[in-house]
Amino acid sequence: MSGLREAGRVEVGGLAIRAGLWFLALTEVVVGVWALFAPAGFYAGFPAPGHPWVSLLPPYNEHLVRDVGALSLALTVALVGAALRPERRLTVVVLLAFLTATVPHAVFHTLHLHGFPAIDAMAQTIGFALQLGVGAALLVGVSRRRVVHSSE
Template identity: 50%
Template sequence: MNGREAAVLRGGLAFLAVAHVAVGLWQLLAPHSFFGVLWVNTLPPYNEHLMRDLGSMVLGQAVLMAAAAHALEPRLVSVALAVELTFAVPHLVFHSGHSGQLAAWETLILLGLLGMAVLLPAWLLWLSARVRTARPAPRP
C-alpha cells in the first residue's frame, strides 16, 4: 500500500470513528436530546433505554474504526468496514420506506446522508481490497 492509499484509508476510517464518537456520546449522554432531532422523533415512542444502548453500541463501532485506522491491518480493516455496512445498509433501507411526517426535502437530505453512510465504507472496503490485491506475491 503506498503512502497516499494508506492516508486515504486511514483518514476515512478515522472520520468514521470520530463521527461515531460524536453520535454515540450524544445518544448515550443526552438520549432525549438526540431523540428530539427532526429525523429521529418522527417515529416515536421515545425509549431512553434503547437510545442509551444504541449510543453504547455506536461507541463500540468507534473503537473498532479507530483500531482499524491505527493498525491498517487488512483483515481488521475489512471486518471494521463490514461491521459498518452491516448497520448502514439496513438503516438506509428502513428509512427509505419510513420517513414519518418529513417533508420531501427533509427526506432527501436524510436519505442522502444515510446513502453517504453506505457509500463511504463501501468505497473504503473496495479501496482496501484493491490495495491488497495489488501487492506483489511474497517470494519463497
C-alpha cells in the same frame, strides 16, 4: 522480514483509507456520545435544532436510544483501531461490521420517510448514502489494494 509480514498482517492504510475510516468514526462518535449520554436530547434534537429526525419516528424509548449510543461508540472504537493500524484483515472486519449495522439502518429509514419534510428526507438519505458509499469504497479499496513488499 518486517514484524507485520511475519505475523501475517499486511498494512493497507494509505491516506485515503485512513481518512475514510476517521470520517466514519467521526459520524459514529457524534451519534454515540449524544445518544448514550443525553438520550432525550438526542431523540428530540438529532441531527440539528428544528430537524428532529428521531422524534419523527415515535415513541421515545430511553433504553433503545442509549443502546444505539453504546453500539455507535463500539463501532467508533473499532473504526479508530482500524484507522490507527489499518491491517487488511482488521480493516475488512471492521468495515463489514460497520456495513452490517448501517445497511439495515439505512434501509429502514429510507422506507420510513413519511412525515419528514422534504429537505430532511433528502438530507437523511444523502447522509446514509455518503456513509454507505464511503464504507463500501473503503472495503473495495482495502480488498483490492496491491501491497508491495520491499526487502523481504
